[in-house]
Amino acid sequence: MRRFMKAFFLFFLIAIFCPAFGQHTDSVFSLPEATIFADRLYANSGFSHTLDTGNQSNTLYKALLFESTANIRRQSISGLSTVSLRGLPAAHTKTLWNGFAVQSPMNGVADLSLLPTQLFASVQLLSEAHSAYFGSGAIGGVIRLKPFSKSTENFAQLAYHTGSWGLHSMQVSAGLAENKNGQWLKVSAIHEQRKGNFSFPDRTQNQSPIRSMENAAAKIQAIMLSGSPLSLLNSPLEMHIWLQQSKRELPASLTEGSSLANQDDNAVRLAMNWRQIKQKSNHEVRLAWFYDDLVYRNPKIQLEAFSNSIKYMAEFSSMFIIYQNWVLKTALLFEHTTAFADDYRSKRNRRKINGFAAIQWQADKTGWQVEAGARLPWIDEKFTAWSPFLAIRHRYSQAHETGLNISGNYRHPTLNDLYWVPNGDPDLKSETSRQISLTHQAAFTEGLSSFKVFPSLYVIHVKNMIQWLNINSTWHPVNHPEVLSRGAELKMSYTQSISHGITMKITTGSAYTRAQLQTHPNENIVGNQLTFTPYQKHTNALMTEKGNYKLSIEHQYTGSRYTTSDQSASMPGFHLINMHLSGKLSFWKAGMSWHFKCNNLLNKYYEWFPYQPMPGRGFEAGIRVNFQST
C-alpha cells in the first residue's frame, strides 16, 4: 500500500510542478467503477464512471469542465456548448437520456448548456466507442443521463442559488415513496436565469480596456416528472416527462460587431419503460417521443430561422440465461424522425431499424468475462455500416481488473449533412471506425485509506469522416478525410481518513490525445492535430471533509488548441481553479445544506473559442432545504 501511496504522490507533485499540468475535481467524480446498468438490459461491458453533479445549480457543461477526458468547446458564455471525447469532434459523443439520443438529429450534437443536471438521477461518462450498444455516433464515447428512479421516502426539497452576473436559480422537487402497489412519483422543476454581463479585458483593443459582456443573458425553465402509475403483468410501468424552455442571447465575439442575436430552444420529451424480470430472462420495452424546436433571430439582418424535429422511438430488449454462465442479449430498435428547417425547404424523414444481439460468457471463479455481439442498422430502407464488438474483461484479484474492447462503430450523416440546401449531399456515406481500447482498474484499501488507479490506452481509426469543406466557395459535407486518434488516459484517487473525523481525498486525471488527419484534399495539413483538440488536459482535486463541512479545491488545465488546420494559429492553454465550501445541518425531519463557491479563483482570462472570453472570478452561494418522511 505504501508504495502505491508514494507513486501516487509522486505523480501528483509532478503534475503540480509541470505548468502544463493541472489539477482537481473536488469529489467531482467518484473514480471509475465498472457499472452494469440495471435500467438497460444490454447495458455496456465497458468501464464508466459517474460524475458528481453536486446539489447546486448546474449544467452538464459545468459538470464536465473538470473531467480530464472531456474536451469542452463553448462558443460563448451563453452559446452552444459541446463535449468531445478521445480527440474526435463533438458529434462523435453520444448523449443519451433513458437510453435515447438527445442530440439534435439536425446537427448531431447535444448542447451541454441546455442540460440541467438537477433533472437527472446521475450522469455517467463512458469514454469508449460503443455503437453496438448505443448506435450511431457513439464513436468517441457516451454520456448517459439517468432518469429519476423510485425512492424509499417521501420528500420535498426547495433550493435557491444565486451568484455573480445576475445568476438566480430556484429548484423545487418533491417525491412520493414507492407504495405497496409499486407506485411512486418524483417531480423536479427549475428556473434559472443569468445576465451574463461579466467584465473582461478586451484584448482586441490597445491597453485591453475592461468591458462588460453584452447580449449574453440566458434563462432556462424545465420540469421533470417521473413515476410509476401502474403495473402491467405484475411489472411496473415507468414514465418520464421532460418539458424545457430556454431563451438566450448570443453575444458577439470580440472581433465582431455588436450582436442582437438570440435563440429559443424548446423541448418536450416523453419516455415510458416497462420491465419484466424473471428468473432466467429479463424483458424490457421502452417507448419515447421527443419534440425539439429552435428559433434563431438576428434582428440586425431581420433574420428569423425556425427548425424542429419529432422523433418516435421504440426499443424491445431481452436477456436470456441460455446455459449456465452463458447469457444471450437481443434488442430491436425502431426510430422515426421528422425534421423541418427553413433551409431544408421541406420536411425530411428518417427511418431506422436496428437489430442487436450479443452473447456473454462469465467464468465462475477465474474472473474472465467475454462478450461478443453486433448491431445491424437499417436506415432509410438500406443496410449501412454494422457494428461488431468483442469485449474481454479479466478480474485477476480483488484489486485488479483489465478490459479489452475491440469494436467497429459508425455514425450516420446528420440531416443537415444530407439536406441542407443548397449543398447537403443525400449520397453521403456513414462514417465507420475501428477502435481498440485497453483499460485497467485497480483499487486498494488498507485501514482507513484507499487508492484507485485507472489507466487506459486507445486507438480509433475513423473512415469516411464527414467534414464540411469549402468547395467552389461554398461549404459542402464530404466523406473524404480519415482520422486517427490515439491517446492515453489516467485517473487516480487517494482517500485517507485522518484523526478527528477528517477525511481527505485527492484525485487526479490526465488525458493525452493525438488526433490526426490521415487524408485531406489539402496535403499540407495531413498529419496535423485536429483543430480545437488539445494534446492534453489535466485535472486535480483536493477535498477534505469533517463532519458536516466539506472544502474542496478543483483545478483543470486545458492545453493549447490549434484554431487553424495548418497549425499556424492557436489558443493558449489555461488553468482554472475553483473552490467550494459546503455544510449541512439537520433538524426534526428537515435538513438544510448550504454552499459557497468561488469559480475561477485566480481570475484567469480564458477562451474556448477565439475572441470569446469566458468569465473571470465569480461567486455563487445557495441553500437547500429538504423534508423527508417515510
Next chain:
Amino acid sequence: MNTLYKFTILMILTVSITACNKTDDEQPIQEGPGEGILIFNEGPFMSGTGSVTFHGETSVDNLFETVNGRPLGNIVQSYSQNDTYGFVVVNNADKVEVVNPVTFQSIATISDLSSPRYVEKIADKLWAISEWTTETNGRVTVVEAPDFNVIKTIAVGSGPEHLRVFENHLLVLNSGGYGSSNTVSIISLNTMEVTNTVEVCDNPNSIALHGTHVYIMCGGQKIYNADFTLNEAESTNGSIAELDLTGSQIVWTSDQIQFRPNNLTLTGQQLLFLNGNSIYKFDPVTMTSALLRDGYYYSLSAGSNNILYASDPADFASKGTVYALDASNGNVISEYEAGIIPTQVVEKEK
C-alpha cells in the same frame, strides 16, 4: 498527514501563482514597411480575425496588428485607398478601419455600420461605403474625411457590393445579399440621390470599366426543387451585362449553370474573371470567353505591368497562397504566402 495536507495546498497555490501569461514583446513598426504587396485575408470562418500580409524587402504576417497592437476583426472584406487614406472593410465587425496607407497606422475607425462591403472615393474628402442592412434592403453611407462622420445614407437594393464612379454617378451593384437581386442603383454625385435603378442580370457581383464600357458580372441564380435537385428551368446562368446609365444588355452568358462566375477584373487591357474557380478571359470584341488558367482560385486582383494576382485559399482553414500571374498567358511569375482566406491584393508603392 496534516503536513501532507498543508503541503498539497501549498503546491496548488504554487501552480496558481506560477501559471502566468507570456508577455508579448513584439515591437510596433514605427515606419512603413516600404514597397511590396499587401494581401488582405478574410480570416477563419466563424471565428478569429482577418489580417493583412505584407511582402516586400521584408515580410510581415499580420501588418495591421503588428503596427497597431490590436487585431483587425472578423471578416476582412475589401480594401480601398488613395494617397492619404486606406480603408480596410471589416464586414462582420460592422466597421471600416481607416489607416495611413504607407505605415498602416490606424487613423480612425468608422463603426456602427451594418455589414459593410466596399468603399469608393466619390469626391474630394467624400467616401461611399456599401452596406448590407436587411434581407431586402441595403444602403450606401457617405462619410467625410478627416473625421469620417456620416453625412448621408442612401437606400439602395439588397446586398449592395462593389461601387464604382462612372460619368459623375456612383454605380452600386445590388447583389441580392442574403436573397436575390438583379439591379444596379445609379446615384447622382450632384444630388446624392438614386436617379435610376437599372435591371441587369441575376445577382451582380463585380464590375469593370473598360474604356468607355461598363461591364457587370452576374453570378446567376440557382433554384432548387423540393427533392434537392437543381431546377434548371427556373435557374439562370451567370452572365456579363454591359451597362449605361439608362439600361443594360447581356453580352455573354455562361454555358455552365452549376458555376457562379465572379471577380470580373480589368488587368492591363484584359478582362478576366473566375468561373468554377478557374480563370477565364473575356473578349469584349467577340463577346466570348476562353480559359486562361485552370485551377482553384478564390479571388482575382489587378496589378501593374499586366500582372494578375490570383488567390488560393487552400482549405479555408489554413494559410493560403497568392500567385502573381502573367495576365496574357496565365503563367506563374511568383507566389506569396498569405493568411487565412486571401481575398484581395494591392500593390504598395512606398
